[in-house]
Amino acid sequence: DSGVTQTPKHLITATGQRVTLRCSPRSGDLSVYWYQQSLDQGLQFLIQYYNGEERAKGNILERFSAQQFPDLHSELNLSSLELGDSALYFCASSPHRGWNEQFFGPGTRLTVL
Amino acid sequence: AQKITQTQPGMFVQEKEAVTLDCTYDTSDQSYGLFWYKQPSSGEMIFLIYQGSYDEQNATEGRYSLNFQKARKSANLVISASQLGDSAMYFCAMREDTGANSKLTFGKGITLSVRP
Numbered sequence: 001d002s003g004v005t006q007t008p009k010h011l012i013t014a015t016g017q018r019v020t021l022r023c024s025p026r027s028g029d030l031s032v033y034w035y036q037q038s039l040d041q042g043l044q045f046l047i048q049y050y051n052g053e054e055r056a057k058g059n060i061l062e063r064f065s066a067q068q069f070p071d072l073h074s075e076l077n078l079s080s081l082e083l084g085d086s087a088l089y090f091c092a093s094s095p096h097r098g099w100n101e102q103f104f105g106p107g108t109r110l111t112v113l
Numbered sequence: 114a115q116k117i118t119q120t121q122p123g124m125f126v127q128e129k130e131a132v133t134l135d136c137t138y139d140t141s142d143q144s145y146g147l148f149w150y151k152q153p154s155s156g157e158m159i160f161l162i163y164q165g166s167y168d169e170q171n172a173t174e175g176r177y178s179l180n181f182q183k184a185r186k187s188a189n190l191v192i193s194a195s196q197l198g199d200s201a202m203y204f205c206a207m208r209e210d211t212g213a214n215s216k217l218t219f220g221k222g223i224t225l226s227v228r229p
Contacts, residue, residue, distance in 0.1 A: 035158070037158075042219055042221060042222075043150075043204060043206070043219035044217075044219070045208075045216075045217035045219075056210075058216060058217055059216075088156065090158050092158075092160065099146050099148070099163060099208055100146075100163035100165070101160070101163070102160040103160065104157065104158040104159060104160065106156075106157055107156060107157070107158070
């Protein structure tokens with residue numbers, strides 16, 4: 001158990017809908033990273049937050065947004081969902097802003113029908 | 114050209130032996146980072162090791178070491194004393210910083226099977 005929690009574990013929704021994925025980092029970790037793993041695109045880095053501020057941006061679509069709250073939990077919002085958004089979404093946390101140590105949550109499996 | 118190349122389709126190793134998983138990368142940046150991740154069949158993702166482009170020493174984490182050869186643009190993962198629990202998919206990745214964005218590119222992965 002990495003200490004990173006993600007909810008929900010599974011999510012099934014329809015095209016055009018909006019969903020929110022939640023991530024609670026390990027206690028004390030200031031950085032949160034979001035990743036997407038799909039059959040089509042493989043693994044992709046989406047975005048990183050450090051202590052509430054956006055730190056690094058990867059291949060995140062405009063339909064997606066994220067934020068990190070004062071209690072350091074993070075939410076990834078996916079809107080106008082398409083079939084291709086079906087994927088496993090991972091959150092990882094790190095005690096610092098760097099990249100040399102990341103602890104992953106179990107992931108949220110999103111299925112868009 | 115692909116940014117990260119993992120060409121080994123599947124690797125087999127005998128328990129307790131060492132194995133090297135290959136990764137080559139392509140970048141024109143001077144500052145970048147290289148990563149290895151492990152994904153067992155259960156689907157969880159595990160961060161294994163990180164190497165910065167300016168790090169002079171090869172990164173090591175327990176039984177994992179990263180054989181960083183900058184001139185050859187390779188970042189091979191070496192697993193010593195393989196264990197049955199090492200059977201998994203292994204992904205190599207590279208981070209390039211481009212202004213405000215960090216581009217992290219993953220390879221397609223290598224499947225490692227450890228034989229008892």
